[in-house]
Amino acid sequence: METPPLLPRVEQTIFDGQPAWIKRPEETRSSRFVILHKILQHIMPKVLHPTGALGGMDAIRQEAKRLEIFDAASLPVPKVLALTEGSVVLSDTGKQLRGVLLGMADAQLKFAMLERAMRGLVAVHAAGLSHGRPFLRDMTVDADDTLHFLDLEEDPTARMTLEDAQARDVWLLLSSCTEFCEEPFKDLNHLLDIYFSECQGDISVNLSALGRALRPYRRIISVLRVKDVSKDVTGAYWSVRVLEDL
Ligand SMILES: Nc1ncnc2c1ncn2[C@@H]1O[C@H](COP(=O)(O)OP(=O)(O)O)[C@@H](O)[C@H]1O
Ligand SMILES: [Mg+2]
Missing domain, CATH: 1.10.510 (Transferase(Phosphotransferase); domain 1)
Structure with a gap:
């Protein structure tokens, strides 16, 4: 059986008749990458620690939450139009x-x-x-x-x-x-x-x-x-x- 093509991570779309963007999770980072992060944390000052999210749907949910916090503080960010099991839909901001x-x-x-x-x-x-x-x-x-x-x-x-x-x-x-x-x-x-x-x-x-x-x-x-x-x-x-x- 053929493997279906991977969906793009970020894609322009139309949502409720308006231009929007759909963002899907990045693949969860490999354990080698996570181990490298852990080693770096011991030798670098805290402010230089890698802050990359570990990927996966958790990162998308965290982003949606932070977008809502920024929006509530009247900071200019896309609106979260929908959050599903596998993606977030954001309003188009130009x-x-x-x-x-x-x-x-x-x-x-x-x-x-x-x-x-x-x-x-x-x-x-x-x-x-x-x-x-x-x-x-x-x-x-x-x-x-x-x-x-x-x-x-x-x-x-x-x-x-x-x-x-x-x-x-x-x-x-x-x-x-x-x-x-x-x-x-x-x-x-x-x-x-x-x-x-x-x-x-x-x-x-x-x-x-x-x-x-x-x-x-x-x-x-x-x-x-x-x-x-x-x-x-x-x-x-x-x-x-x-x-x-x-
Ligand atoms: N809501 C949006 N409005 C306009 N452009 C967007 C929006 N979301 C994503 N994009 C475009 O898609 C690109 C990648 O989206 P981004 O959220 O930065 O994902 P990544 O984590 O892959 O960098 C952005 O640099 C921007 O050009
Ligand atoms: Mg980006």
């Missing part, structure tokens, strides 16, 4: 922000988008929450030009304090913004200044501790001269370089 930025030519307009993404994260933190993976590819911009956050599968506060989780959010957003910065050091510092001047909570201690914890990795990137091999390495390099100065 175009992926990274894709939008890749299609924009004007450097100033692009940077204004990054500022808005940082202000969006400030709003999440002001509500006493953390995101978990605030990458530009996990944000969307809708027809009304509102920025939304997606992909809340990972809850970092399950592994670390809220302040460490928020510091980690800032670091991840800075690294994700780097590819769109003409002068990464200056531009990321500017984004960080927005965070500090607009966010009520004080996570500067957590951010500078994160910079110190990551410094050895940044130095390895320097010594090996691999800073520019990929956008991810460049993002990791500059985001840490900026946090080191705190």
Whole structure:
């Protein structure tokens, strides 16, 4: 008998006549992966612990719950339209922000988008929450030009304090913004200044501790001269370089 083709993990659909997205569980991670996570937890500071959900329907249920918490705090996220045994259906929140930025030519307009993404994260933190993976590819911009956050599968506060989780959010957003910065050091510092001047909570201690914890990795990137091999390495390099100065 032929095995049926695997359904895509995330798929655009129509629900009740409206554009929507259906998200299905990722395969549960292999035990080798789980063991690697456990080993890493002994040698890395808590804030650098892997926060990846273990996959499966539990991760989808956790994401639906977190989406509802964000929605109740008036944060812009997709609505949970349905939660079944095997998937969640979410309202459509527009175009992926990274894709939008890749299609924009004007450097100033692009940077204004990054500022808005940082202000969006400030709003999440002001509500006493953390995101978990605030990458530009996990944000969307809708027809009304509102920025939304997606992909809340990972809850970092399950592994670390809220302040460490928020510091980690800032670091991840800075690294994700780097590819769109003409002068990464200056531009990321500017984004960080927005965070500090607009966010009520004080996570500067957590951010500078994160910079110190990551410094050895940044130095390895320097010594090996691999800073520019990929956008991810460049993002990791500059985001840490900026946090080191705190
Ligand atoms: N509600 C939504 N509205 C608009 N786009 C979405 C929505 N949900 C998912 N997407 C698109 O699908 C992609 C993958 O969804 P995501 O929730 O990030 O899953 P994954 O865990 O696979 O990264 C997103 O980057 C986005 O482009
Ligand atoms: Mg995603």
